[in-house]
Structure formats: structure tokens, C-alpha cells
Amino acid sequence: xxxxxxxxxAVAGSAAAAGVAGCFASxxxxxxxxxxxxxxxxxATTTSTDDTGLLAALNEPFEERFGxxxxxxxxxxxAALETARNGDADVVMVHARSLEDEFLEDGYGVNxxxxxxxxxxxxxxxxxxxGIGGESEVEGALSTIAExxxxxxxxxxxxxTHTKEQQLWADAGIDPAESGEWYVETGSGMGEALTRxxxxxxxxxxxxxxxxxxxxxxxxxxxxxGPVGGGPExxxxxxxxxxxxxxxxxxxxxxxxxxxxxxxxSLEGQEVIEGYTVSDEQLFxxxxxxxxxxxxxxxxxxxxxxxxxxxxxxxxxSTDQE
Amino acid sequence: MxxxxxxxxxxxxxxxxFEWPYVRSIIEVSLYVSTxxxxxxxxxxxxxxxxxxxxxxxxxxxxxxxxTTGMGFPSVVVGLVVLFxxxxxxxxxxxxxxxxxxxxxxxxxxxAMPVITGVSLAAVSSVDDGVxxxxxxxxxxxxxxxxxxxxxxxxxxxxAVLAGFGRAISEVGGVLIVGGNIVVSGESYTRTLTTAIQLxxxxxxxxxxxxxxxxxxxxxxxxxxxxLRLGDGGGGRYx
Numbered sequence: 196x197x198x199x200x201x202x203x204x205a206v207a208g209s210a211a212a213a214g215v216a217g218c219f220a221s222x223x224x225x226x227x228x229x230x231x232x233x234x235x236x237x238x239a240t241t242t243s244t245d246d247t248g249l250l251a252a253l254n255e256p257f258e259e260r261f262g263x264x265x266x267x268x269x270x271x272x273x274a275a276l277e278t279a280r281n282g283d284a285d286v287v288m289v290h291a292r293s294l295e296d297e298f299l300e301d302g303y304g305v306n307x308x309x310x311x312x313x314x315x316x317x318x319x320x321x322x323x324x325x326g327i328g329g330e331s332e333v334e335g336a337l338s339t340i341a342e343x344x345x346x347x348x349x350x351x352x353x354x355x356t357h358t359k360e361q362q363l364w365a366d367a368g369i370d371p372a373e374s375g376e377w378y379v380e381t382g383s384g385m386g387e388a389l390t391r392x393x394x395x396x397x398x399x400x401x402x403x404x405x406x407x408x409x410x411x412x413x414x415x416x417x418x419x420x421g422p423v424g425g426g427p428e429x430x431x432x433x434x435x436x437x438x439x440x441x442x443x444x445x446x447x448x449x450x451x452x453x454x455x456x457x458x459x460x461s462l463e464g465q466e467v468i469e470g471y472t473v474s475d476e477q478l479f480x481x482x483x484x485x486x487x488x489x490x491x492x493x494x495x496x497x498x499x500x501x502x503x504x505x506x507x508x509x510x511x512x513s514t515d516q517e
Numbered sequence: 518m519x520x521x522x523x524x525x526x527x528x529x530x531x532x533x534x535f536e537w538p539y540v541r542s543i544i545e546v547s548l549y550v551s552t553x554x555x556x557x558x559x560x561x562x563x564x565x566x567x568x569x570x571x572x573x574x575x576x577x578x579x580x581x582x583x584x585t586t587g588m589g590f591p592s593v594v595v596g597l598v599v600l601f602x603x604x605x606x607x608x609x610x611x612x613x614x615x616x617x618x619x620x621x622x623x624x625x626x627x628x629a630m631p632v633i634t635g636v637s638l639a640a641v642s643s644v645d646d647g648v649x650x651x652x653x654x655x656x657x658x659x660x661x662x663x664x665x666x667x668x669x670x671x672x673x674x675x676x677a678v679l680a681g682f683g684r685a686i687s688e689v690g691g692v693l694i695v696g697g698n699i700v701v702s703g704e705s706y707t708r709t710l711t712t713a714i715q716l717x718x719x720x721x722x723x724x725x726x727x728x729x730x731x732x733x734x735x736x737x738x739x740x741x742x743x744x745l746r747l748g749d750g751g752g753g754r755y756x
Contacts, residue, residue, distance in 0.1 A: 268616055268697035282605030283615040386720035412721040444605055
């Protein structure tokens with residue numbers, strides 16, 4: 196379902212202007228609140244944001260402020276986007292840019308915004324039997340796992356973490372699914388994959404947030420750090436939030452979805468994200484209030500090269516700089 | 518009770534890991550969904566069981582075997598089909614039922630109905646023909662005959678309802694798919710005991726999962742005891 200690029204940019208641009216102007220942070224959202232009060236917002240999101248408890252912390256002030264209810268359906272990124280494609284969710288919060296881009300390009304999503312990030316880490320048995328802790332690079336660590344045929348637990352569920360994991364194996368030039376019985380796919384959420392790794396012994400790729408929130412239940416240690424712990428950029432884990440396109444699914448609560456996106460990317464929402472800790476460790480890092488806004492975040496990567504000559508794009512930039 | 522020292526009351530040394538309102542709301546949703554589904558299923562199933570039990574026609578065997586097959590139908594498949602049905606893209610999409618308790622009830626009806634119909638049918642069929650003939654002979658209408666038959670088969674029918682209830686309340690795959698395991702402001706919206714257990718187990722909190730499992734088993738036992746007790750109470754007069 197292709198859509199007009201220019202129209203998309205116009206819509207995305209106006210949302211950019213609204214978001215950067217910080218209309219929700221400045222407190223003039225009272226009027227919007229009156230219109231959407233009592234409504235229900237269905238958020239399709241990943242297990243990592245739900246399992247860590249961050250969403251509960253974010254949704255409570257939002258629900259209070261707007262007098263609405265948020266229904267959170269937690270699945271893998273792929274399933275969350277599929278739910279949104281069917282029009283069964285109003286907004287999606289996920290962490291796999293390639294899948295988000297596909298969602299935007301197909302016209303199902305509008306007004307994507309960078310929300311926050313944390314990173315992926317490779318965790319495993321605390322005594323590190325394969326000795327991957329000596330490797331500072333992901334490729335080296337994965338190669339060692341493959342060579343020693345150490346158990347590696349994969350989510351195998353088309354989630355954001357699974358998508359990242361497959362990309363990392365591909366970068367390392369290894370096809371783990373072909374290489375033997377040491378590669379185990381659980382087809383489950385992050386929490387279960389960590390539990391399974393803990394029980395079976397071996398390694399897995401985890402997002403730092405879920406790992407930290409489960410640390411007390413399991414005996415696994417971080418052996419390869421992501422960028423938050425000084426590791427390589429390839430383990431970056433950025434979260435985006437996208438409203439479902441009301442032109443495709445007219446039943447979606449679009450105003451409410453935009454209020455939610457506005458709240459989460461506002462100073463207040465970003466402070467909740469920054470201040471959310473489990474056992475004194477910060478799980479997520481806010482990204483929406485960056486010093487240098489990345490305006491290209493609103494469009495899929497494939498569309499970016501030619502967007503410079505777009506009149507709507509340039510007019511937005513001048514608006515944003517006010 | 519309130520005069521007892523607290524230490525005596527807290528005999529299980531494991532601290533209960535949840536706020537009571539959260540657990541209560543999960544229990545309420547579980548009971549609401551399963552009870553509603555079983556009530557609707559029973560109302561639909563009994564006439565079918567009676568009709569099938571009383572008559573014989575071509576294809577009765579086929580129909581019976583379809584019902585029997587339905588008794589073992591995988592719940593995740595039912596959940597999937599119901600989700601397609603109620604999804605925005607599905608035939609019932611305009612009702613906006615996806616991820617609601619009502620969608621869960623719908624999927625539980627599909628699961629419980631064959632069980633209740635099948636077990637009731639067996640109970641109704643085993644009622645002695647003489648009882649029906651006597652009821653007819655005494656000038657009873659079809660409804661009278663049906664009531665007499667239900668009375669005679671009440672134990673079997675109670676078993677059927679309980680089997681349906683057991684299937685509904687202990688099922689996890691279907692309710693997870695159509696309900697979405699949603700909690701709002703610390704209280705359950707579509708989270709049942711089974712999906713809560715699944716969530717806890719997924720995160721490695723097995724003790725918590727076990728506690729919820731205990732609650733679920735206790736609940737099923739309680740409901741079974743209540744229903745069988747009711748069946749007994751009515752039984753004395755006719756035996």
C-alpha cells in the first residue's frame with residue numbers, strides 16, 4: 196500500500212514541528228485532554244518495555260493527566276507491528292528500525308519519533324566457559340561461541356532483539372541456524388530466553404533493561420558490553436514510537452495516540468524515562484530532547500537521500516529552528 | 518480472628534509478592550470470563566444435547582463425532598480464529614472486540630461448548646427410555662419431558678458444566694491471544710490467572726507463578742465443590 200511521499204512528509208513534518216515545539220511540555224494541552232478524556236488507547240509494544248516496568252511508570256502520569264486508559268499489549272516487535280497493521284492498536288512502541296521503516300513505507304504508520312535507547316549486551320554463565328569475555332568486539336565473541344559450539348539461546352520470535360541478533364550473526368559471517376545443535380531457538384519473550392539460558396547454561400543476546408530487571412533471579416553476567424557500558428555502537432538499541440495511520444484504519448484513536456507520543460517525548464515523559472531505575476541502575480536513556488534533533492527520524496531510511504529537495508521538508512526545518 | 522497475633526496468621530513464610538487488589542482483579546476477570554462463557558455455553562448446549570439425545574436422524578453419528586472432536590480442539594487455534602474474527606480486519610471488526618474480556622468470553626464459549634454438549638449428550642442418552650415414556654404417558658409436553666430428563670441426568674449435566682468450566686478457566690493460549698494479557702493501573706483488564714502465571718514463569722519468578730497456580734487450583738476445587746453440593750441438594754428428593 197504505497198502512499199504519496201510528499202503527503203507523508205507534510206504530515207510527518209507538522210508532527211515534528213509540534214513535537215519539537217514541545218506543546219505538551221508547555222502545559223497548553225488542557226484543551227486536547229478534554230476531547231480525548233475517557234477514551235482508551237491501545238498500545239502494542241515489546242515485552243522489554245513492559246517486563247521492565249517502565250510502561251507502568253510512563254502510563255500512570257499520562258492516564259492521570261488526560262483522563263484516559265492505556266491498554267498495553269506486549270509482544271515481540273514483529274507481532275506488535277502486525278497488530279498495528281491490522282488496526283488493532285492505536286500506537287506502537289518498538290525497537291527494530293528496519294521493521295519500523297517497512298511499517299512506515301507501507302503506509303500503516305505516521306509520525307514516528309525516536310523515544311529512547313539502551314543497548315544490547317551478550318550475557319552468559321558467570322564463569323564464561325567459552326571465554327568470550329576476552330573479546331571486545333561482537334564478531335569475535337560470536338565466532339568464539341560458534342567455534343566452541345557453546346549453547347546460544349535465541350529469542351527466535353521475530354522481535355527487535357531477535358532481529359538485531361540475526362543481523363549480528365550475519366555481520367560475523369555465521370549462519371547459526373545451519374551450524375548445529377548448540378543454537379537454540381525458544382520462540383519466546385526476553386524474560387523467558389534469559390531464564391532458559393540460565394537453566395541450560397550458555398549465552399544469549401539481551402537488552403540491558405530486561406537483563407537488569409531480572410538480574411536478581413538469574414546467575415548470568417554481561418560478557419560483551421553495549422555502547423552504554425563502553426561497547427561497540429553495533430549493540431545500540433533505539434526505541435521508536437509510531438502512530439497508526441488513521442487514513443488506513445479509521446477506527447484508531449489517532450488524537451489520543453498523538454497525545455501519547457507527545458507526552459512520552461515531552462520533558463515530563465523523558466524525565467520519567469531518565470529517572471526510571473531498577474536496583475539503582477538506569478534502564479533506558481531518553482532521546483527525544485536531543486541537543487541536535489535528527490529530523491530524518493520521521494522518514495524511513497530508504498527515503499532520506501532525496502528528501503532534501505522537498506519543499507515541505509525545508510519549510511519544516513525553518514519552523515523547527517524558531 | 519482479629520485478636521490473633523499476626524505471626525500466627527502468616528504461617529506460609531513466603532511473603533505474598535502482590536498487592537491484593539491486583540490479585541483480586543485477576544481472580545475476578547478469570548471468574549467473570551469463564552463463568553459467563555460457561556453460562557452461555559450451557560444455555561446453547563443443553564437444547565442441542567436434548568435434541569440429539571431424543572431423536573435419531575441421518576448424520577447424527579457425524580454430528581456427534583464433530584462435537585467429540587471439538588472437545589479436544591486446541592485452544593490456541595480457537596484463540597487465533599477468534600482473533601481473526603474480532604480483529605479490525607475481521608467480520609466482527611466493527612464491534613471493536615480485540616483485546617477485551619468479551620473476546621475472551623467468545624473464545625471460551627467456542628472451547629467450552631463442545632465439552633458441555635458432548636458430556637451432557639452422554640448423560641441425556643443414558644437416561645432410561647422408560648422415564649421419558651412415562652412423562653409422555655402422563656400427558657407431559659415436550660418441555661416437561663425435557664425437564665424430567667434434565668432432572669434425571671442432573672449429575673451428568675453438572676459434570677458437563679464443570680468440565681466446561683475447567684476447560685475455560687485453565688486455558689491459557691486462547692485468552693492470551695485474544696485478550697492480550699492487559700493490566701490497567703495495577704488492575705487486570707484481560708489478565709487471567711493462567712496468563713498471569715505464564716507471565717511470571719516467563720520472567721523466571723517461579724515461586725510467584727506457583728502461588729498463583731495454587732490460587733487457580735483452589736478456585737477450581739471450590740467451584741467444583743459448590744456445583745456438586747448444589748447437585749446433591751436437589752438430588753435427595755428424587756432418589
